[in-house]
Amino acid sequence: MPFLSRCCCWSSASGCALQPVEVVRPDMFRNYAVYLRDEMVRRNLLDAEGNYMEAAIRDNREYRPASYGEELYRRLSTRFRSAEARNGLAGETFADSAAPDDNVRIGKVGFALGQGMDVISVSLTAITDWNGDGVNDWLVTCTVTPLFGSGPREYYLVVENVAPTGVLKPTLLAIRDCANNECTLLVGKARSKVLGFDPDRSTDKAPANFVESQPGQQIVVPPHTPAPAGAPGAGGPRVQEHSLSN
Numbered sequence: 001m002p003f004l005s006r007c008c009c010w011s012s013a014s015g016c017a018l019q020p021v022e023v024v025r026p027d028m029f030r031n032y033a034v035y036l037r038d039e040m041v042r043r044n045l046l047d048a049e050g051n052y053m054e055a056a057i058r059d060n061r062e063y064r065p066a067s068y069g070e071e072l073y074r075r076l077s078t079r080f081r082s083a084e085a086r087n088g089l090a091g092e093t094f095a096d097s098a099a100p101d102d103n104v105r106i107g108k109v110g111f112a113l114g115q116g117m118d119v120i121s122v123s124l125t126a127i128t129d130w131n132g133d134g135v136n137d138w139l140v141t142c143t144v145t146p147l148f149g150s151g152p153r154e155y156y157l158v159v160e161n162v163a164p165t166g167v168l169k170p171t172l173l174a175i176r177d178c179a180n181n182e183c184t185l186l187v188g189k190a191r192s193k194v195l196g197f198d199p200d201r202s203t204d205k206a207p208a209n210f211v212e213s214q215p216g217q218q219i220v221v222p223p224h225t226p227a228p229a230g231a232p233g234a235g236g237p238r239v240q241e242h243s244l245s246n
Helices: 026-035 037-042 068-075 188-195
Strands: 005-007 020-023 051-054 103-106 110-115 118-128 137-146 153-159 171-179 182-186 218-221 239-241
Touching: 020 026, 026 037, 026 118, 026 137, 026 153, 026 171, 068 103, 068 110, 068 118, 171 188, 182 188
Parallel strands: 005 051, 020 051, 103 239
Antiparallel strands: 020 118, 103 110, 110 118, 118 137, 137 153, 153 171, 171 182, 182 218
């Protein structure tokens, strides 16, 4: 595994061509750095040693909500994991799909939702220019932890060019599926196997921001690789402020 640390160079003139990254959840960003390392190196978000360049100044021109957790709960589309939402048979967002008796805890950077037999945790992980268009994007992690049976399953997402209104439509970069003490990273067409549908079917071709892979590629992660960060418990009132950051 790479040793994830901040890079100390600050400009391309000094020999550093890395895109700056504002890391919101270091524990979850480490998962991106480990499991999507080649892709992140290709996009100049990590160097060959696994270092990243910390964003020195926040761009106040970008949309920055008071609560990222509230934004993600109210606006993030569930189409990346829900065939029902894709077919118009369920609510578009997590808020739309939540039942009156579902428990929701909303924090500054994410939320946890107890829904059926699952605990769903969604968190802003980092802010960076993923697609290289000069505008920062959101890296978002969604972890689904079953109360019984196998799991968890972790979805790696990117939301590009976030605007203050409208549905946030994420691109599904990869899925990390864990069962029986073994985790498998699925990218490209292999994602369809666990989803039960093709996440790319609404487009003529896979967008440029998808992780590159051979059709059906699967990467088996060693059994003792740490599981994704767990979600908070589902107890408490319908909506309650709760910090999801470490």
